[in-house]
Amino acid sequence: MIERFNFYDVYGYLIPGVVLLLCVGLPSLLSGTKVELNEWTALIVGVVVAYLAGHLIQTMAATAMPSSRDPGRRPWQYYSATILNPESSGLSAKTKDRLQESIQSWFGLDLSIGKPSDETTGAVRQDAFLLARRVVNAASNYSEQFEGIYVMMRGITVALWLGIAFTLGWAFASRLPDRNIMLPLLFGSIAALLARSIEQFYDMSGHDRRAASIACIAALWWSLLAAGFLLGPKSMAPNEVGVFLAIAFAYLVASLRFWNSYYFFAEQFARSVWLHFAAEPAVRPKQA
Secondary structure: OOOOOOHHHHHHHHHHHHHHHHHHHHHHHHOOOOOOOOHHHHHHHHHHHHHHHHHHHHHHHHHHOOOOOOOOOOHHHOHHHHOOOOOOOOOOHHHHHHHHHHHHHHHOOOOOOOOOOOHHHHHHHHHHHHHHHHHHHHHOOHHHHHHHHHHHHHHHHHHHHHHHHHHHHHHOHHHOOOHHHHHHHHHHHHHHHHHHHHHOOOOOOHHHHHHHHHHHHHHHHHHHHHHHHHHOOOOOOHHHHHHHHHHHHHHHHHHHHHHHHHHHHHHHHHHHHHHHHHOOOOOOOOOO
16 A cells, blocks of 8 residues: 555556646647636645545456557566566576575575466565565565556546547537437436445455456547537537547547556566565565
C-alpha cells in the first residue's frame, strides 16, 4: 500500500484522470462553451476530480487488463515469472544463473531456471520476485518508477477509450431526432456500472472478477456515449462532425500505442527488479 501521495499517485491516478477530463472537456472547448470559474477554484476542483477519476479507471483496468500477454490470464505467466524461462531473452543466461544462486541463498527458493513457467514454478518465482522487490526498494525506488509508468499507460489507454465514447456522442448529437431516447441508455448504463461494481465486493474467481471489470468499463463507455449525445450541440455542420470523428480516431490510434507501451513497461519493471537484485551480494548478509 502507498501510504502517502507520491509519484505513483501522479502516474497511476492523476495523469489518467486528467486525460479523461481533457477528452470530455475538449468538445465543449472546441464548440465555444465557456465555464466561469475562479482559476484557483477550477485548478483545485480539476485536480480532485481527475484524481478520483483516475482511481475509478484503475480499479477497473487493473483487473480487466492484467500486466501479462497471456490469453488465459494465468497468474504464473506474468513477466516476473516468464522472463526467467529458458527461451526468454529478457535476461542473459548468466544473469539467470546468478539470480538462482542469490534467491536460493537469500530466501531458500528454487527458481527452476531450466524449466518453463507453470503453475508450480510460476508461483515460486512470483513469491521470490516480491521478496527481491522489497530488498531492491530498500536501496532505491528506481524500479518502482517503471511500475508507475506502466500503470499510467494502462490508465491512459482506458481514459482514451472512454474519450472516444463521449466524442462520438457529441459528434452525432445533432443527428438525433429526439435526445430523450438516450436517457434510458444513460440510466441503464449507470445502473449496470453500479451493479457490476457492487458485485466485485463479493469473493469471485479471477476469471469472474475480470469479466465484471470489463463489464464495468463497457457500462461506463455507454454512459459517456449517452452523455455526449445529451450534452452535444443541437446543430452541427458536417465539417464540424468530421473534426470530432477525426479526434475520436486519433484517440483510438493513441490508445493502441499506449496499450502496447503498457505491456512494454510492465516487462521492463520485472526486468529492472531482477537485474537490481542480481547486483546484490550472492550470499545474504547476516543481520547484525
